[in-house]
Amino acid sequence: MSEKLEKIRQVIREIDDQILQFAKNRLELVKKIGDIKKKHHLPITNLNVEAMVIDNALDQAKAIGLNENFSKRLMNLLIAESVKTQEGTSKNRAAFLYDILEKVKVLEAKGEKVIRLDVGEPDLASPIQIKDALKDSLYGREVIGYSSSKGLEVLRGAIANDLNQQYDTDIVKDQVLITPGGKFAIFAAIFSKVSFGDRVIIPQPTWPVYENCTKLIKGRVNTIHTTFKEKWRINLQKIHDAFQMNPKLLILCSPNNPTGKIIPKKDLTEIVQLAEEKKVYVVSDEVYQAYSFKPHKSILQLANSNFIYVNSFSKKFGMTGWRVGYAVSDTETISRMQKIIQISVTCVPEFIQKATYKALTMEQKGFQDYATKMQERVQIACEEIKGLPFSCIKPEGGMYIFPKANIEGFQSRDFADKLLERKRVSIAPGDAFGEYSEHFRISLGKNKDQIREGIKRIGEEIERWPKR
Template sequence: MSAATSPSESRVSARIGAISESATLAVDAKAKALKAAGRPVIGFGAGEPDFPTPGYIVDAAVEACRTPKYHRYTPAGGLPELKAAIAEKTLRDSGYEVDASQVLVTNGGKQAIYEAFAAILDPGDEVIVPAPYWTTYPESIRLAGGVPVEVVADETTGYRVSVEQLEAARTERTKVVLFVSPSNPTGAVYSEADTEAIGRWAVEHGLWVLTDEIYEHLVYGDAKFTSMPAVVPELRDKCIVVNGVAKTYAMTGWRVGWIVGPKDVVKAATNLQSHATSNVANVSQAAALAAISGNLDAVAEMRTAFDRRRKTIVRMLNDIDGVFCPEPEGAFYAYPSVKELLGREIRGKRPQTSVELAALILDEAEVAVVPGEAFGTPGYLRLSYALGDDDLVEGVSRLQKLLGEAKA
């Protein structure tokens, strides 16, 4: 065997080989496979609404299928009419005024995040990443040559980091701070005052901010969404906003996201996309245009359902001895601490990590949850409450029964 085919050498590049599988998608896939095999698994893993895409959006897509101009290549950066609508929507919903030339339409939020980091990071640049974090953020940073630097917040602060924590993590290599509110996986929402304080700290130190606003319309109670560049206009030349239609309009499968940012960065990211994927599917872009140009009535209905489920899941989780779940203020996730359960005996086993506990829950209760290790904070579980009310109650009831058996 030649050296070129030695089994000791990886056939996959180190850069790609270092990428971890998306833990949330992996849990969802396993739950669906078990259900297909006949097991009554209830999945809390997937971060997607259980509602269908609103009918008027589907109708727009059907019409686009019949329109010959959408059967051809279109500009790599997005349909001009969609880019203009995104600029209008950004002003309407965020109070942040931008031009269509500052918009890039992407294949979902994940591509937007990667391309944004790729456009501004050089090898070795550091990105401050508040944890718990969504699984894709650090992987996108590493793929772009950057170094994620985690700043951990826990349940005692409602999973919100402070300016003091961010400052402690800042070094001469720091280039970007990631800001996510409402948050996946915790549902944390930063107040306007805290959002402004973090933005002004970034301006003071000449840092970029990448802010993910995908859950902007899913806030509850007294919580309020705040767009950082709207309250800190001095930041706009070093701020990239990532957003999309997936969560707000129940369009996860349509794959339409976008970047809003400085023109030179958007142009660079557009150049990258022109070689990576070219234009986003035109039918999906037409659907997204209908979504963001319409009213928010369907969104309001979904938010009402999510709010009801939010209250139910938090109450039921906090009824379990050894579990503490702060009330999420946004998105559709609960992120309970299960640290007090680790090491306790449950049906003959003593899970030492939240990975082991999640595996035990799937095996014994047939409930799929995502362990906190996937989000950079062991000792927690993430449960999406974007599923039907009956399944939610049944699933958490199974957790109550199983975890209620925990013994010292």
């Protein structure tokens, strides 16, 4: 028996050797193709070619009786390795943000004062009523126990009611999941839908965490590049083309971080209809919805299925450090996302949820004033940037501007480092949000005087560029 098994295993080892040799030969050819692409300035990723490779593999798998799902996963692995071979080291775009953050922390620890225009944290205080609600919940009981991993029923019901009033929808509390911040809602959404090799479509520029989360679970990121020239509008034909690759998710952010672009109703309607037709889930990050300066259509108003709506209490309610976000989707998806919370962070603390309930149910005018303040800051920033060698499209929402430098050879990461070093002003380099090295993001989380002074110093530093 053992001799017979060993003979079979020996044959398998020989086949494995052949597979590895074929893989090596394939990657050598892939590298040659990559060299040609670089020489002629061609994009590394070509979705049409990838589609043909996968279709050919599936046809062959069917012909020889090989499982099609296995064949697709195998080809996705080979394609991902091919892209990696041609691109070289993958960029961790989120690190471009955190590198600046860490440098700021070092300076501040030394007593240096830095004008913080890098981080998306508004200086809007949580009202005392919210803090009192937390105190009452925290000190009103001896034992602080676990909460439901799905979130307090009363809070989920209040969120459902608030959204129904706002968007004329019929959401029920079981479609709502409370998460430790909006970022975790994004992670849980991606983790619940994406497996190894599955594709996620991400229009850029955008928050780098979407890409990081996808890569963390070994998904494939296909980006759609939007441009300053086209006023950051998503090219719908590129969405159509990307959907031919049968992605699992499309991730949208409207109003956009960092551009402030709001997806037009017509475009969002077409995207939603196509996603439902192709059975692609749309993750709609609407964290900046409260800072909309023109009519904003939510995916909740347009989609009947295949969506995951994400929001948080950070921006609208001045509660960034409280870490409370939420997701809305069909009950099956919410159940899957809930399991991710169960095996990771367990729950959002109950006393924080009760304070959040207070935020949602108290008088809202003060929070509406927050949006007015942010719009005023956007106006000031756009005015201050005029006269400097930058172009800037006025945001339609959000709390950022994303200027473009009209200077040959400008590199935002270098500029951000020098600006911090010499002028003690921190900004986010455009490379963090995609291939946008000629751009940088200014966060408007600080007061008007700091925004004016920060942009003044940006102007002083740009006069020295590219002097070292």
